[in-house]
Amino acid sequence: MEQSKPTSFSIRHHSVVRNTLLRWWQSMVLSKDELKKTDIYPAPSGVKARLKRCDSVDSVMMTEGFRLLWMALPEAFTGQAKPQDIECWATIAAALVYISAESETSFARAAGKKxxxxxxxxxxxxxxxxxxxxxxxxxxRRLRRILQQVKGKVSPLALAQDIEQWSQEHDSMRLHKADKRIAVQWAMDYYRAAGH
Structure with missing residues (x-):
């Protein structure tokens, strides 16, 4: 069977969504001095810490940090969002606050790197x-543990795309081609990085 088609507002296919997500992440992790060089305001005090303390995706949805991200997304997307979209974006928000610095390294490569x-x-x-x-x-829970082990040095946008894909696969009843599944892509990247 064929892989489900991405929505028009997927991270991978929509530059406004990518830009919104990146700006939100930067507001969470960059210092005030680094943000002065941009037109991005720092997130309110304590928002990042509250996201990190959430022990479930449902609790993430009730935080100011998630609300700031969700409300910044295009209304055309949030207005037609399904419950699984909100759950996916809450997972993205809760994971991205564990990324400490922008990197070109994918999540799986960082995990597999020797x-x-x-x-x-x-x-x-x-x-x-x-x-x-x-x-x-x-x-x-498992994603956060691994992000801590790799010291948060992964690409925030690439990780968000991976989470979005995991969520789509998790919610889809259709079978996915093996080479297109995130688990297969991660395994390939992990072992390639471990081999070098």
């Missing part, structure tokens, strides 16, 4: 547990 001890930053077992997550809460 360090000084010739071991991957994240063990195969921990990465496999993420791959096997059955619920958004489990997925978010």
């Amino acid at each position: 360090g000084d001890n010739d071991k991957s930053a994240v063990s195969e077992m921990r990465f496999a547990q993420l791959q096997a997550a059955k619920t958004p809460d489990e997925f978010l």
